[in-house]
Amino acid sequence: xxxxxxxxxxxxxxxxxxxxxxxxxxxxxxxxxxxxxxxxxxxxxxxxxxxxxxxxxxxxxxxxxxxxxxxxxxxxxxxxxxxxxxxxxxxxxxxxxxxxxxxxxxxxxxxxxxxxxxxxxxxxxxxxxxxxxxxxxxxxxxxxxxxxxxxxxxxxxxxxxxxxxxxxxxxxxxxxxxxxxxxxxxxxxxxxxxxxxxxxxxxxxxxxxxxx
Numbered sequence: 001x002x003x004x005x006x007x008x009x010x011x012x013x014x015x016x017x018x019x020x021x022x023x024x025x026x027x028x029x030x031x032x033x034x035x036x037x038x039x040x041x042x043x044x045x046x047x048x049x050x051x052x053x054x055x056x057x058x059x060x061x062x063x064x065x066x067x068x069x070x071x072x073x074x075x076x077x078x079x080x081x082x083x084x085x086x087x088x089x090x091x092x093x094x095x096x097x098x099x100x101x102x103x104x105x106x107x108x109x110x111x112x113x114x115x116x117x118x119x120x121x122x123x124x125x126x127x128x129x130x131x132x133x134x135x136x137x138x139x140x141x142x143x144x145x146x147x148x149x150x151x152x153x154x155x156x157x158x159x160x161x162x163x164x165x166x167x168x169x170x171x172x173x174x175x176x177x178x179x180x181x182x183x184x185x186x187x188x189x190x191x192x193x194x195x196x197x198x199x200x201x202x203x204x205x206x207x208x209x210x211x212x
Contacts, residue, residue: 001032001198004175006040006163009094009112010087010123012064012073014042017172017185019069024191031199037109038159039091040171046086054078061117076120089124090116091156093133096146100138107136177202 005021007014018037025035049057061075077083090112097108111132116123123132133143146152163173167181174182174191176198182191 001177001202002036002175003032003034003177004036004038006038006159006168006173006175007171008040008042008087009090009109010077010084010116011042011171012061012070012117013185014172015073015113015117016064016067016069017174020186020188021174021191023188024195027192028195028199032195037094038163039094039156040160040163040168040173041091042087042171043084044086044088044160046088048085049078049083054083057083070117073117074120077116077122080120080122082122084122084124087124088156089126089129092152093129093143093147095152095155096143097133097136097138099146100142104136104138108133108138111136 005018007018021035025032057078058075061078064070065073094105094109097105112123115121115132121128130140130144134140166175172185176194180198182194
């Protein structure tokens with residue numbers, strides 16, 4: 001049974017949601033398939049941040065940093081002199097990395113998060129993306145060529161359109177079995193409760209272990 005988490009690597013709340021969901025999945029004993037990550041931008045249209053937008057992003061980042069799953073993250077990305085106008089390039093980079101296999105995509109996602117959420121580096125800049133791709137063990141010339149190709153942007157846009165068609169308005173958002181939408185970050189217990197309820201009502205399964 002499919003599980004899709006729509007997220008943006010530059011959002012600390014998406015990091016929180018992903019880690020909590022993975023913890024909940026450990027309790028389901030293989031009932032669901034592996035978690036699939038799909039893109040949904042924190043900031044889509046490239047435009048300079050207003051003061052209000054910057055303050056909101058800083059406030060959200062500080063709140064997320066209080067959660068154990070986001071320990072060590074900072075709001076420095078949004079406090080910098082030149083914060084990203086759009087997070088879309090980071091999503092395109094992950095799409096390009098996917099062409100080199102899931103392990104490389106996962107490695108680049110971790111590198112993006114470390115750069116943006118911990119060190120406050122603008123991980124949407126092309127030079128930074130290429131450096132992070134190297135750090136993540138990608139074939140950088142191949143990655144650069146894929147990132148430049150028009151089909152990469154089209155794939156991300158198609159995924160975003162698909163999310164919008166499901167009623168998703170912001171990330172993180174979890175879609176269970178292409179039927180149930182869970183918007184916003186939840187606790188591990190809440191994620192497990194959703195998965196258990198889905199398994200019981202849609203799959204007819206009983207007796208999933210209770211999360212302690």
